[in-house]
Amino acid sequence: MVFSTQITINFGDTDPAGLVYFPNIFHYCHIAMERFFEEVCGISYSKLTGERQLGFPTGKIDAEFTTPLRYGDVIDIEITLSEIGNKSLSLGYKVKNLEGVVCADVSQVVVAMDLSRHASIAIPDSIRQSLSSQS
Amino acid sequence: MVFSTQITINFGDTDPAGLVYFPNIFHYCHIAMERFFEEVCGISYSKLTGERQLGFPTGKIDAEFTTPLRYGDVIDIEITLSEIGNKSLSLGYKVKNLEGVVCADVSQVVVAMDLSRHASIAIPDSIRQSLSSQS
């Protein structure tokens, strides 16, 4: 199953060239990931990181930007969970514009972290089970 | 030769986990790239993109984040220009903390773009020559 979510590109996200400043594309991916966790795990990423002190910082990320994104574009971000490791997750993002063109193709590895100790941990079972139903 | 520049991590760059929100690490790399162009080409990136309408948007970027960056850290970004193509440049960034530990290792391909037409172009000779002395 593929999770997908829409984001509208705001004025403040774009640069003097009229294009999205590329670090903001990673910000969009993170927003999509937050929504993905809420949808799939049934717990908001704010509760996960706040109450449960469990976060998923990025260990590795590769991106290809093939079509520029512009102010006013509405984008669709599709997330695929390709691997669930002991302590990490592999996620893929396809960022499409409304014509369906893939503008950015992103692969990311995030690592489960106990935020109170800033140490990587095994992904808790409850989270793992929810995610497994998705992969 | 290696170009290197320092950046201090601000309060607003960090997230509720006390770590730098990873899209901001790419923002730091872009700031370093802007300073690199000014140093190497003798023209500020603001003049390059403004008056000359020449920009270098990112086509591809790969990053590995090995050590978390925290609020208050002062980082050193080393840029290596590894390849000068016809229309593109390959750049490497080592983001080090003050202990000299590489916290982020980034490879990027940027593409020369005529910003008035949003079309890729061959890198102008004057820019190419300045860059060649650096690679």
Add this chain to the structure above:
Amino acid sequence: MVFSTQITINFGDTDPAGLVYFPNIFHYCHIAMERFFEEVCGISYSKLTGERQLGFPTGKIDAEFTTPLRYGDVIDIEITLSEIGNKSLSLGYKVKNLEGVVCADVSQVVVAMDLSRHASIAIPDSIRQSLSSQS
């Protein structure tokens, strides 16, 4: 009539103290203003600033932050257009959390600008008429 729109606070918008970094509250207000223009004037702010080269940069802004906003909060921003001047608009924003508590109270004056010349201009009649129906 009051225009109102919802925004969800993202992970990357908050600071190490777990609160929204206050410049981002102004970013939310700007997003709300963009949606307001689209709703009221029937033209998106991206077309207004792009095709028509008409923008409304901020000349003056006053804000009071009475209740902290946190990661995960969903906020409701109500916009009131209190005055339409020759070249400027006065806008008020009430930023409420889901309990209906006003967390931020913002007053702003924006100035009509011809973006191609970076010069202030009289608000075009078509825009003025659409806005008048709102105030």
Add this chain to the structure above:
Amino acid sequence: MVFSTQITINFGDTDPAGLVYFPNIFHYCHIAMERFFEEVCGISYSKLTGERQLGFPTGKIDAEFTTPLRYGDVIDIEITLSEIGNKSLSLGYKVKNLEGVVCADVSQVVVAMDLSRHASIAIPDSIRQSLSSQS
């Protein structure tokens, strides 16, 4: 005495109109405030908010933007500490470009907060004394 610090405006801070997106001007003021605390109190704002769990979130801020700031501008931010209350500080910021023109004039009230409890507190004596020498 007036504290002053320099900031260079980066590519990513500016919008499609070629001007600084105004929420970023508040980001610059916050960076200047962080440097002010370090200079005046002899403790970095990162240690203050981290180790000592003392922060100064914004309660009120008024700004007037009279001259647009552009990509590539180097700005000088002058901070004046105009009042030290029991729990709050009143700060003024003059944001000048290199020609000395005041581009933004900002008045801010920040409130001392115990970040571990998210509750306002009286400004600790050691901080108060350092600040008093400045006002």
